Amino acid sequence: MPRSSSAATADNVPMFGKACAASLLGGVCAVVFAPVLLPVAIAWCGLVVGAGAWSAWPRGRWCGGLLLGAGWAALHGHAGLALQLPAAATPAEHALRGRVLDLPHHGERSTRFRFRIDDDAGMPVSLRGREVVLGWHDPVRPDASQGRHALRAGARWSLVARLRPPRGLRNPGGFDAERQALLQGVAGSGYVTAPHRARALGPPTGLPAWRERMAQTIADQxxxxxxxxxxxxxxxxxxxxxxxxxxxxxxxGLTHLVAISGFHVGLVAAVAAWMAALAWRLLPVLGRYWPRPLAAALAAVAGAALYAAVAGFALPTVRTVLMI
Incomplete structure (x- = not known):
């Protein structure tokens, strides 16, 4: 007897079905939780073979998705590690120029900040365009014009720093500094060796500088x-x-409410969508040029993206913007 249509369909796994999605996720998780990272050659083989099986083998697409996920995750891991200083590198001093990326954390005895090195010929080849975390062990560096610390977010500096690869303590259950550095794309860490020789190359600019000005305004008001x-x-x-x-x-139980999270971004997006929809209702002529539902949707995305920028594009806010 001829096979039923349901049996025939069962043999052909949909390219974008649940089975392929689950197998892709399974391949990624297998690499993420493995004790070692797959070699680059094996990762490329898995990626190519998996993509071919996923696209050309209807009955074995789940297997192709598994190989595709494993190969893609392994290559992504190698790409992240390639951004860092070699693990065997010894600490060394470098003359650097770059920009302070985020709000510096000022302590009683030191300041810690993220620093993006300029991508030009004057910088070390292994550090061009990379981001590092530096400590400035010189708390008394006031800005004479404003009475604040001279190191400001968004400012460009020329300094000498001693850098080493990201390393952390191996205490079980403790904070994993190496994992955190990999997640944030940090190439290395270190400290400014000669604070008196550091000099500012330009005033603070960009979104980090705006965030710091707003923070200072709130502190003043x-x-x-x-x-x-x-x-x-x-x-x-x-x-x-x-x-x-x-x-x-x-x-x-209020830690999730203090730092800007998905709930805050979603709330701003909802308000932006409601305001756009209200404008279209008050001015019906706008509907001739743009549908009201689409305008509300675009306003929600724009509001969410703007608020994520205010929060410095933290991971929870970026995830919420992508979902919206």
Whole structure:
């Protein structure tokens, strides 16, 4: 007897079906949780063979998705490790020029900040265009014109730093600094060796500089102990929160509300969509040029992206923007 249509369909796994999605995820997870990373040659073979099986072998697409996910994840891991200084490299001093990327964390004795090195011929080949985390062990460097620390977000500097590959403590259950560096795309870490020789190359510019100006404005306008919470809620700037503040927030279950997260971005997106829809209702002539549902959707995406930029494009905000 001829095979039924349902049996024939079961042999052909859809290219974009649940089975392929699950197998792709399984291949990625197998590489992520493996104790070692697949060699580059094997990863390329898995990627090519998996892509071929996924596209040309209807009955074995799940197998192709498994190989494709494993190969893609392994190559992605090698690409991330290639951005870092070699693990066997010894600490060395480098004369660097670049820009302060994010809000510097000012401590009592030092300042810690992310620094993007210029991508030009004057920089070391292994560091061109890379991002590093530096410590500035010179707390007394005030900006005479503004009475603040001279190191500002978005400013360009020329400095000498001693760099080493990302390393961390191997204590079980402790913070994994190497994993964090890989996730953030950090090539190395170190400290400024001669603070007195560092010099600013230009004023703060860009989104980081705007965020720092807004944080300072909030600090100047909001009185009392609550201003550090306003900075965290409005800009995702948690530098002012103390260890006691975090303990209290964890005890109350409110840590997810302080730093800008998906809920905040989703709320802003909903308000932006509602305002766009209201404008289209008040001005019906706009519907002749652009459909109201599409305008509301675009307003939601624009509002979410703008608020994610205010938060410095933290991972939870970027994830929410992509979902929206």
């Amino acid at each position: 909001v009185r009392g102990e609550g201003r550090r919470f306003v900075q965290a809620l409005a800009l995702g700037d948690t530098r002012g929160l103390t260890a006691r503040d975090w303990e209290d927030l964890r005890a109350l």
